[in-house]
Amino acid sequence: MSERADIVIVGGGMFGLALAYELGRTRRRRIVVLEQRFSGAGATGRNIGRVRTSQFTPELAVLARSAFAKHAGLADELGANTLFWRPGYALVFYDEDELAQIDSICLMLEGLDMPAEFHRGAAVVRRLPILEGGEPPVGCLIRPDAVVHHDALLYAYRRAIRRLGVELREQCRVRAILTSADGVRGVETDAGPIEAPVVINATGGWSREISALAGVRVPNVPLRREVVVTDSWQPLMDTMITFYRPLEGWFHQTLRGEVVMGVVHPGEPQGLDHGATDAHLFRVAHHMLRKAPRLGHLRVVRQWGGVYDMTPDRKPMIGPMNELRGFVQANGDNGRGIALIPYLAELLAGWVDTGVRPSPLEAFDANRYAGREDTPVVVGDYYAAYRKDAEKAH
């Protein structure tokens, strides 16, 4: 006789564990989380933990605000410190043409009761002294955003699901998703089959592959992002920084004192690649020294790559699939995984239990690409694409 579960979650990253927690706490049932390597091996362990609310569209900003509130209360909810810390988040601009755009984003955020600081000219460097001596910025927009430690958060979930009796099975690969005319029947793993009426795909960069195992086609594609990390130093900056010109880049100092940084290549090929490149290192060194020359003293210790699970509209893919009963998507992070997942998991757990789609998830319904699964994901200039969305929205 094969093993049975009420819910099988494929993917032991942040989304899988958060879902297991949310599903486990509402009702007593048998939940199994399957992870092919170790918990957090994918994007969860490879990201930098920013919880950003200064989004470019009202829809995402509202969602991000709720997600932020969820994060702020998570330590109390899970009974463990997730190192939720609010150093603030600055978008720094170097191009005069961008100022009008920033003005409108500022207004949009204010309209949502999410006021942002807006500085121009020399005031930017006074507010963000790490930029001293670098290329002069024209403006910056700062929100009191937060950063969490991805591992602290993951391990808090890990402990919470253990208390709830959820089984997390690591080093266990899903080979097939078992289906019948009625819908999902379970999964076939390396260690045998598990029967379950609900199978949730929370595999981030692997979401397309796992969907394919169930015969479900999705437009998701993985896209690599790389990170370079330095050794630890005494606090040298507070506010996290992102810039977009001439390339999108970002850096901030962690609580441990390391500085994490990255600069995006607009031509990055799509695909599941976790490798790190020397080209990224050179790009980072070149651009960081231009923006914040003092960072040149930091010693580079390690580099790695992780993947975003991208969708054509850069919105998450959430919810039960109409074409296969019991098969539920929980992926499509588009680089906002850590920020959104605790909140998305709470909403999705409600959806799975009640069968009613919560209104904040309307725009993220995984069925929105039904019949258009081949829609390509065009990344190019990530930021410019958002600007177009924002213009449409206004």
Added chain:
Amino acid sequence: MANATAPAKEALSVAAAAVRRGVWMLSRSFRMHRPRGAFCHRGWCQQCRVTLSDGRVVLACQTDVATSAAWLPPGGAGRLAGLLAERVPPWFYEQRFLRPRRLRQFYLSWLRRMSAAPTLPPGAPVASTAFENARCDCLVVGGGLAGLVASTELARAGRKVMLVEAERLGGSALSIADVAVRVPSAIAAARDASVDLREGMLCTGLYDDPARALCVGASGTLVIRYDAIIVATGAYDCLPTVPGSDVPGVVGVRGFERLVAQRALPPGATIGVYGHRLEVQRAINAARANGYAVGWTAGPAELPDAPTRRYPAATLVRVHGGHRVRSVEIAPGGRLPCSVLVIALSQPTYELQAQLGALPRLGGSPGVMLPNFVAGPQLLVVGEAAGEYDVGQVGTAAAAAVRRWLVDASADPHAAGCGIHGGDSFSTATGAAPPCIDAAPAADDAILCLCEDVRVRDVRAAIADGFRDVELIKRHTGAATGPCQGKLCHAALSCCLAEAGLEVRLPTARPFVRPVSLASYAGRTDE
């Protein structure tokens, strides 16, 4: 004439100059603010970072005392925070700093100032502007005797060969008196054979598609595309996991060789040597050649005949001392007087091989990572990195390995210079077992990861708590994530995995082999 060919005496480093004045403590550890000093004296252990009076933060063992500003001894202000940190595991924050809620942000802002990390120097550093792309048939990493001989052999066979050496050509051989005399002729032979020799170039990482090596030095960044690679990066001194192993004054045998070559030991120092017979002999030779005498020798097995007090079949139990070593406890044998403890144990370097996918495994006796070159073509490992520990034989053995390699390559026309040697037959030319440690189970309170101050009991607790994968243990405890990137703790970490019956493997090997300033990589701007 002899003087003309003898290599120049090693310049005195900031670390060695301090030792000469009897100062072993150079820095304080990251979390616990424990006194630390140089262990390796060769730039990889990262325990001797000092702040100079001009604000720069440097490795004391890699900085020439004659040309640098004075260094500022670390203050003791953080020691109170350190004493608190000693009582809690690295994940101490998990259930703490939550109440009262409104103070959480304050706690975190305060906590991040509590480490012993250095302060960012003022102003911008001098950014590197030089960038060079190079192409060769075969890249030799490591310019010690093995690397020099191997590159010469290959170049004579018609290959276009480049050799990069992180420090000075000759490498560790330079500090061994009777071997150092062979270095000038080995360099001359390599030059004659048109090997492109690059001194002061550290290979920090390997990348594929196409296979290339990232090298960095004072003169800029160099990316070398290669068809085949020879790793001749020598061996690391191995730090046993015993309480007090982090006390300043505990030095590796290769570090000791350099210290005595710089005549840096203070007069009247009591030198104790603990380790494997071959390596203990090395320490005795080094001391003798430079006019020092070894006080006692000890080791888990037999010891070389030498006019010292000898404690064979003894295990290192504990090192006593604060800012410097006071005494050393062995069993049987008891407490021995000591002011410099030389650890005569080593393990082959393995990072570059691991980056190529050849994963090292835990050695026959616990405590040492042995290379296991079963993956990837186009790789040859020679010298100490391949387990050739007999310094007298290292050159001839490397030449023989290269000749075999070339024969194999010509037998297979599709494999341009391919071949894998070393394999499972890891042993010295004399057939002796590699000089590794026969360790008793590590003591709970011994520090396993010096960079992040992780104790053996922390790793054991993490495993007991369900973190049963080396990647999870690494992330949860912080072990192997510090600036030395696991060189001091990979073996001990593996021992902890082995004793718990878990799969023994290393965390994913990624660039960089050593930390280098971001400014050094800023030379390439063409993208």
